[in-house]
Amino acid sequence: MKIISFLHLSVLAPIAAWSLATSASRVPPPAAVIHVVATTPDLAALAREIGGDAVEVKALAKATEDPHFVDAKPSHIVTLNRADVLIEGGADLEIGWLPPLLESARNDRIATGAPGRIVASQGIRMLDVPSTLDRARGDVHALGNPHFLIDPINVRTIAATIAEHFALVNPKSADLFRANLKKFDATLDVHLATWLKQMAPFKGAKIVTYHKDFVYLAERFNLEVVETLEAKPGIAPSPAHLAQVISTMKAQNARVILVQPYQNRKTAETVARQTDATVLDMAQQPGAIDGTGTYFQLMDYIVTLLSTALQEKK
Numbered sequence: 001m002k003i004i005s006f007l008h009l010s011v012l013a014p015i016a017a018w019s020l021a022t023s024a025s026r027v028p029p030p031a032a033v034i035h036v037v038a039t040t041p042d043l044a045a046l047a048r049e050i051g052g053d054a055v056e057v058k059a060l061a062k063a064t065e066d067p068h069f070v071d072a073k074p075s076h077i078v079t080l081n082r083a084d085v086l087i088e089g090g091a092d093l094e095i096g097w098l099p100p101l102l103e104s105a106r107n108d109r110i111a112t113g114a115p116g117r118i119v120a121s122q123g124i125r126m127l128d129v130p131s132t133l134d135r136a137r138g139d140v141h142a143l144g145n146p147h148f149l150i151d152p153i154n155v156r157t158i159a160a161t162i163a164e165h166f167a168l169v170n171p172k173s174a175d176l177f178r179a180n181l182k183k184f185d186a187t188l189d190v191h192l193a194t195w196l197k198q199m200a201p202f203k204g205a206k207i208v209t210y211h212k213d214f215v216y217l218a219e220r221f222n223l224e225v226v227e228t229l230e231a232k233p234g235i236a237p238s239p240a241h242l243a244q245v246i247s248t249m250k251a252q253n254a255r256v257i258l259v260q261p262y263q264n265r266k267t268a269e270t271v272a273r274q275t276d277a278t279v280l281d282m283a284q285q286p287g288a289i290d291g292t293g294t295y296f297q298l299m300d301y302i303v304t305l306l307s308t309a310l311q312e313k314k
């Protein structure tokens with residue numbers, strides 16, 4: 001960055017002198033921002049909270065896209081090639097699409113082990129770690145469940161990791177990153193207390209999800225996921241499995257089904273009709289639903305929708 005602007009000044013000296021002269025009376029240009037790429041919008045939202053004005057953040061996956069199966073585009077390679085920092089979820093979440101993009105991007109700043117590479121799963125206590133590994137089953141959670149950002153306590157750990165790496169990549173803004181982290185943690189504490197209070201009456205409530213994507217939420221708020229519409233992560237539901245889901249839901253009085261925008265809502269509706277259940281439009285990505293652009297807005301939405309439905313179906 002600095003080398004480029006120096007060359008610019010020497011080679012294009014007359015133009016540079018002119019622009020310096022004309023901009024002398026204006027506000028000084030902002031300090032160099034670091035270019036951050038996050039694989040998913042939830043990680044991007046955290047990067048924005050911690051980075052503030054000192055970062056420019058892009059997410060590769062759309063908010064309404066399944067993070068396991070993102071549509072890889074040439075523009076993603078360009079974005080990765082220019083990045084100073086890459087934040088990935090890890091735990092194989094992006095294994096189906098990120099490695100070939102990274103290979104084409106050829107960017108040492110975000111290579112494995114570089115300060116510019118952040119793997120969110122490092123430092124997270126993983127749930128659903130399989131005792132035996134068999135990828136032939138199509139199991140997309142081979143290293144444990146990668147949907148851990150839905151637990152605010154995990155987010156606290158990840159935000160701290162992001163702040164550390166940002167400070168290494170851009171030491172001049174280290175104080176800003178530390179201050180933003182402190183502010184983020186304080187806001188998170190306030191919100192978490194509210195969320196726990198909202199969910200407290202529903203301790204032990206039984207829920208059904210489409211994919212195994214809300215296990216961390218269930219653990220944090222003392223809910224029980226009694227079934228998933230998918231028999232195995234990443235495998236479309238079979239009629240035989242759905243029949244079993246319906247019978248479990250009836251036996252255990254589970255009457256709420258959580259579905260994300262990229263999952264098959266019609267399947268969930270069919271099951272709901274036979275079990276007197278409600279289908280809830282959930283999301284784990286900020287921005288997937290209007291008015292949920294930040295992590296806090298998204299979690300507010302999730303907790304409110306879930307607690308309201310559990311109250312109605314109590």
Ligand SMILES: [Zn+2]
Nearest residue numbers: 140211212233
């Ligand atoms: Zn998954």
